[in-house]
Amino acid sequence: EVQLVESGGGLVQPGGSLRLSCAASGFTFSSYWMHWVRQGPGKGLVWVSRINSDGKSTSYADSVKGRFTISRDNAKNTLSLQMNSLRAEDTAVYYCARATGQLDGMDVWGQGTTVTVSS
Amino acid sequence: SYVLTQPPSVSVAPGKTARITCGGNNIGGKSVHWYQQKPGQAPVLVIYYDSDRPSGIPERFSGSNSGNTATLTISRVEAGDEADYYCQVWDTSTDHPVFGGGTKLTVL
Numbered sequence: 001e002v003q004l005v006e007s008g009g010g011l012v013q014p015g016g017s018l019r020l021s022c023a024a025s026g027f028t029f030s031s032y033w034m035h036w037v038r039q040g041p042g043k044g045l046v047w048v049s050r051i052n053s054d055g056k057s058t059s060y061a062d063s064v065k066g067r068f069t070i071s072r073d074n075a076k077n078t079l080s081l082q083m084n085s086l087r088a089e090d091t092a093v094y095y096c097a098r099a100t101g102q103l104d105g106m107d108v109w110g111q112g113t114t115v116t117v118s119s
Numbered sequence: 120s121y122v123l124t125q126p127p128s129v130s131v132a133p134g135k136t137a138r139i140t141c142g143g144n145n146i147g148g149k150s151v152h153w154y155q156q157k158p159g160q161a162p163v164l165v166i167y168y169d170s171d172r173p174s175g176i177p178e179r180f181s182g183s184n185s186g187n188t189a190t191l192t193i194s195r196v197e198a199g200d201e202a203d204y205y206c207q208v209w210d211t212s213t214d215h216p217v218f219g220g221g222t223k224l225t226v227l
Binding site: 095 | 152153161162163168169173203209214215216218219
């Protein structure tokens with residue numbers, strides 16, 4: 001079964017750090033681009049970051065640039081998002097999602113992990 | 120950056136046809152993907168590349184894209200279609216995906 005499972009969410013104070021992980025199974029992870037998408041409470045979907053299949057190309061939304069770092073380990077079928085200098089507005093459910101290529105739709109999504117930034 | 124505009128809500132009676140629009144500057148020149156998200160669940164891709172359906176998505180779901188508007192059409196709407204729907208394109212100016220604000224479909 002094709003599956004993405006996120007972990008690492010939790011409660012963190014403003015200015016703190018958190019590392020999210022996304023474990024992939026049931027498909028050839030190294031062949032796919034991967035994205036992080038977040039959804040604030042009662043809000044819509046917002047793209048956060050993406051990484052290409054070999055990990056050599058990354059991109060970030062302006063709101064997280066310089067604070068978040070996306071990475072992948074194709075040997076371990078794992079996607080990560082290192083989040084530093086967290087702000088209240090980063091509070092959201094974070095989803096990882098796969099896409100076949102740059103312009104393709106995100107055809108498999110994880111169940112999401114919740115990040116709450118609050119003192 | 121590229122902006123996608125969706126109506127906040129659309130209502131339709133069961134068995135009727137729902138049309139959800141996604142507006143953007145010359146969106147007809149881009150590839151549009153559509154996602155369905157039910158409460159408490161992750162999004163699901165229902166239409167990709169304007170009008171293609173992933174396996175497992177009913178034929179009742181279809182898409183079109185021309186000019187400044189892309190449209191997701193759901194025929195013979197069922198109660199189970201009630202969800203939020205999001206359009207998405209790739210913004211070539213910023214080199215990343217962009218989502219519309221989402222449309223809540225209510226089945227009356």
